[in-house]
Amino acid sequence: MSIVTLCPQCKTAFAIQAEHYSAADAWVRCGRCAHVFEVDQHLFEIDPAGSEQDTQSLETPSAKVVDSSPTQAMQSGTASVRPSSPKLGGLMSALVTVAAVCFLLGQVLMFHRDKIVAMNVSLGPVFNAVCQHLNCRVDWPKETDKVAIDNINFKQLEANRFSFTLAVKNQALYFLATPTLELTLTNDEQGDVVRKVWFPNEMNLPEVLKPMRTQSVEMVFLVDDSLAGKINGYRALLFYP
Secondary structure, eight states: OEEEEEOTTTOOEEEOOHHHHHHHOSEEEOTTTOOEEEGGGSEEEEOTTSOHHHHHHTOOOOEEEEESSTTOOOEETTEEEEEOOTHHHHHHHHHHHHHHHHHHHHHHHHHTHHHHHHHOGGGHHHHHHHHHHHTOOOOOOOOGGGEEEEEEEEEEOSSSEEEEEEEEEEOSSSOEEOOEEEEEEEETTTEEEEEEEEOGGGGTOOSEEOTTOEEEEEEEEEOOHHHHTTOOEEEEEEEOO
16 A cells, blocks of 8 residues: 545645655645645555556656655655745744734824824824825814913903903923813802803914913903892813813
């Protein structure tokens, strides 16, 4: 009895000696169709004294057998053994790792794009170009904990005319969007009397606050006569709509 391996694609048979196929533990490449398959998954025995048709089926091009052991090389009739190289697998693994790291880094950069541009304005065109393809936008950061109200002065100019002066300070080391001001006029006994909201353009403030800078502003406004006499206090708040 002889041991042969059979290509599952073109059905070409190759003679393999028992001491060789048991030690190969590898893949083979068919010499006829170049199909790669596991040698030990397609082995069978054949009677050398069989029919003439069976004998002719063994007269086929040689197959290249890749051994799992790089230190062994064997040849047997119609099969030759070549050592395998781990370089290709290692290269593919490295490429996959690099691609995954780049993808993750890209996600982090896009998530923090507003703050990155606020820290380095020159990167704005780059992120804007990327956002055109990703259907996103770049805005100035909105961080209420980094803006503060300073130098407040509230006074009644006339019976129903009031003045409110304050300074809006950006405490961050990068640009921030200018917040909106909410001013609530109060009464010690009755609570909130009237509430007013000013957007940056209504306070004549720029759209963006420069790093570590303070912007001063004064609002003069009128209050209904029925409410003006009740006002004896205020509460101011900066927020982003």
